[in-house]
Amino acid sequence: MRKSPRQQLLEHYRAHARDLPWRTPPGAKAAPDPYHVWLSEVMLQQTTVATVAPRFDAFLARWPTVEAMAAAPLEEVLGQWAGLGYYARARNLHACAVAVAGRGGFPDSEAGLRALPGIGDYTAAAVAAIAFGREAVVVDTNVERVVARYFAIRRPVKDARAEIRERAAFFYEGVDAGAMAQALMDLGATICRPRTPDCAACPLADTCAAHAGGDPASIPPRPPRKARPERHGTAFVIERDGAIFLVRRPEKGVLGGMAALPGSAWRDGAPPAPAAAAAAIRHVFTHFALTLAVESRPEPPRDVEGWWQPRDRLAQAGLPTLYVKALAAFDAARGAPSLLP
């Protein structure tokens, strides 16, 4: 008698599950802490496991409970998040912690979780299933790809999302939704990969329509990519008594709310001419590429609010990667050792 695809997948997961700091071992009795599940799921949004793992530990060490995080100033949470990108997540993380602490704990239902800041369809379903053992259909991009291939749904994901979700429910029928979610996501990350699926290692290959069709990598079809425009600007390094003048970026927009070097607005187009500045870096964001000149200035611009950050405490300023790179390039051009990691 053949095992069901669901059981084959769950057995494969139990045998191959990666050891992640926020994951209770498959078959563990104790339910995971909802705070840990929520924090890891938000950190993992559009971010790889390898990047998140050490940063998750650091967050937990600094704020052991959701109440502790809620009691921290927003600026400290943003600083702890520095380098992880998509900084709206950090603002929403703090807002969510405040809401949860205020109501005395996490909601234990998908709908209750979905109403919190920074928790969308995916995260609500994942936390409800993994932390609270709720029935849920957890669908992320991994699950979309696995399901599209398993049922050979060849339309672009954005057109087939409703069908993919209906089909995904097949995998969640009658099983632990939290375990199935993690099993499907692990499968997508390690075997049913976007460009190079390893069907020889896949526990679902026997019954997978895309594998039978002979070209699983072509499912789902990839939408044409959009052009990435160029922008350019200048950042100022202003030093006084071993400290650097920093500012805080506006709440909305790129690097919203983060600590930053002061500088010019970023203009459209490639930089006019290389050279003048002491240093320059190139940084690629999601939807534009930036060439940033880095220049020394004697004084802060008038009417610009900011603070003097001692060089030996630069790491505590919580600078996003763009400005870490800018300062490193500036110091290198000057022949000085960098104090940044």
Add this chain to the structure above:
DNA sequence: GACCCGTGGTC
């Protein structure tokens, strides 16, 4: 629904 929003790894 289209667009905005980071960063590091991979090939």
Add this chain to the structure above:
DNA sequence: TGACCAAGGGT
């Protein structure tokens, strides 16, 4: 080496 990709959410 540039393009692709990642446990998405907000507007």
